Amino acid sequence: MDRSPFYTMDDFDFNGKRVYLRIDINSPINPITGEVVDDTRFIHYLRTINELKNSKVVIIAHQGRPGDSDFVSLRQHAGHLGRLLGRDVLFVDSLIGSAVETAIRNMKNGDIIMLENSRFYSEEILIKDDGAAQKNTFIVRNLSKLFDYFIIDAFPAIHRDQTTLTGFKDIKPNIAGRLMETEINSIDRFMNSKSHPKLAIMGGAKIRDAIKVTGPFLEKGIVDNIIFGGVAANIFLWASGIDIGKRNMEFIEKQDKNYKKLLEECKSLLSRFSDRIYLPEDFMLNPLQTEIKTGEKVPDGQLLADIGFESIKTFSSIIEKAKNIFLNGPMGMYEINEYSLGTREIFNAVSQSPASKIVGGGHTINAINEFGLSDSMGYISTGGGALINYLSGEPIPVIDSLVYNRKKFGGN
Numbered sequence: 001m002d003r004s005p006f007y008t009m010d011d012f013d014f015n016g017k018r019v020y021l022r023i024d025i026n027s028p029i030n031p032i033t034g035e036v037v038d039d040t041r042f043i044h045y046l047r048t049i050n051e052l053k054n055s056k057v058v059i060i061a062h063q064g065r066p067g068d069s070d071f072v073s074l075r076q077h078a079g080h081l082g083r084l085l086g087r088d089v090l091f092v093d094s095l096i097g098s099a100v101e102t103a104i105r106n107m108k109n110g111d112i113i114m115l116e117n118s119r120f121y122s123e124e125i126l127i128k129d130d131g132a133a134q135k136n137t138f139i140v141r142n143l144s145k146l147f148d149y150f151i152i153d154a155f156p157a158i159h160r161d162q163t164t165l166t167g168f169k170d171i172k173p174n175i176a177g178r179l180m181e182t183e184i185n186s187i188d189r190f191m192n193s194k195s196h197p198k199l200a201i202m203g204g205a206k207i208r209d210a211i212k213v214t215g216p217f218l219e220k221g222i223v224d225n226i227i228f229g230g231v232a233a234n235i236f237l238w239a240s241g242i243d244i245g246k247r248n249m250e251f252i253e254k255q256d257k258n259y260k261k262l263l264e265e266c267k268s269l270l271s272r273f274s275d276r277i278y279l280p281e282d283f284m285l286n287p288l289q290t291e292i293k294t295g296e297k298v299p300d301g302q303l304l305a306d307i308g309f310e311s312i313k314t315f316s317s318i319i320e321k322a323k324n325i326f327l328n329g330p331m332g333m334y335e336i337n338e339y340s341l342g343t344r345e346i347f348n349a350v351s352q353s354p355a356s357k358i359v360g361g362g363h364t365i366n367a368i369n370e371f372g373l374s375d376s377m378g379y380i381s382t383g384g385g386a387l388i389n390y391l392s393g394e395p396i397p398v399i400d401s402l403v404y405n406r407k408k409f410g411g412n
């Protein structure tokens with residue numbers, strides 16, 4: 001068997017050691033109560049943590065982004081993880097400093113500590129990995145002396161170049177955790193599969209991510225065809241000169257300040273790959289609740305809130321023929337019952353397909369759970385942006401950091 005390009009947990013004995021464990025339990029938070037409303041990501045970490053039961057484990061994680069309503073302390077995350085593990089998880093309400101150092105130095109084997117949200121610290125987000133900058137942060141200088149090993153298991157954040165993820169790669173061995181291994185093996189199976197056609201279905205509202213990966217997906221043959229729904233479809237239609245109505249244009253402008261550049265990218269993608277990109281032929285309007293054919297004048301104030309019946313039919317027949325399917329993002333505003341049919345039908349078609357399947361994205365998983373399809377959707381990844389970036393075959397900061405680290409500490 002080929003050697004893994006990065007260290008895995010099989011390469012070291014962690015018994016009695018002090019272990020830095022970077023995970024990603026960034027979760028949806030109820031904006032009113034501030035409570036975690038979905039603990040899927042927590043559950044995925046039980047295996048890694050349980051394997052370290054004879055070590056002193058210090059968990060580092062982030063939650064939300066500064067300024068957003070889900071940017072909250074990890075105190076409740078520590079309590080919840082402890083309940084899931086059936087063990088105490090001591091919460092320390094900072095990331096660096098004397099309280100952290102004392103707590104870590106006093107740990108016994110089997111103890112678990114969780115530190116505060118790493119994004120409370122500007123060095124986490126603002127300092128990019130240019131070789132030396134992250135290494136010289138207070139975060140790295142304070143924490144590096146306290147640990148024997150660094151396990152990086154934050155798969156949903158592998159596309160982020162942030163200090164607690166990539167800053168320790170010159171210090172000591174950095175090791176991929178069990179979730180990283182599982183995710184990467186499953187995604188690699190999809191990428192290496194020789195069964196065609198390979199189909200990507202991309203919807204939702206994160207247009208930048210979807211557009212960014214379309215070129216690599218089609219150029220490198222990672223997929224043969226792409227179906228677009230949601231806002232992603234709207235921007236492609238706009239780029240092709242079709243009237244999508246004022247409200248939908250404004251929605252895109254608000255979604256991304258650089259939408260003009262995105263429109264240019266969509267144009268270029270459409271000119272190169274028009275026969276491999278599928279866009280909706282019709283839509284359901286919100287609030288009118290009537291159907292409209294693509295290209296017809298969209299009445300003012302109406303959102304293209306869901307794909308229509310013809311699109312459902314065409315997309316379902318493409319899905320039926322696919323041998324490998326990647327799904328990320330809903331077809332419309334599925335949270336509102338009247339506009340959930342497109343997403344429901346397309347997700348149903350995917351669930352019924354015998355193809356090999358891989359799905360990801362917070363809203364996507366939420367919709368899958370709501371439709372009761374989670375047992376028939378194939379491999380469900382914890383990653384959203386991480387998953388599509390990894391699939392695109394473009395450089396990924398955390399993977400590159402782990403590979404660099406193994407070369408540095410493990411020779412050839």
Ligand SMILES: Nc1ncnc2c1ncn2[C@@H]1O[C@H](COP(=O)(O)OP(=O)(O)OP(=O)(O)O)[C@@H](O)[C@H]1O
Nearest residue numbers: 204205206230231304329332333361362363364384
């Ligand atoms: N045509 C549309 N107009 C406006 N909003 C839409 C449209 N289609 C989908 N959405 C919204 O897009 C959101 C989901 O998109 P997103 O890109 O976040 O999905 P995801 O990748 O599965 O989730 P996550 O971002 O949490 O990983 C939903 O809230 C949905 O209502």
Ligand SMILES: O=C(O)[C@H](O)COP(=O)(O)O
Nearest residue numbers: 024026065156157384385
């Ligand atoms: O939820 C995610 O996709 C990861 O935790 C990364 O979060 P971010 O998009 O805020 O960097």
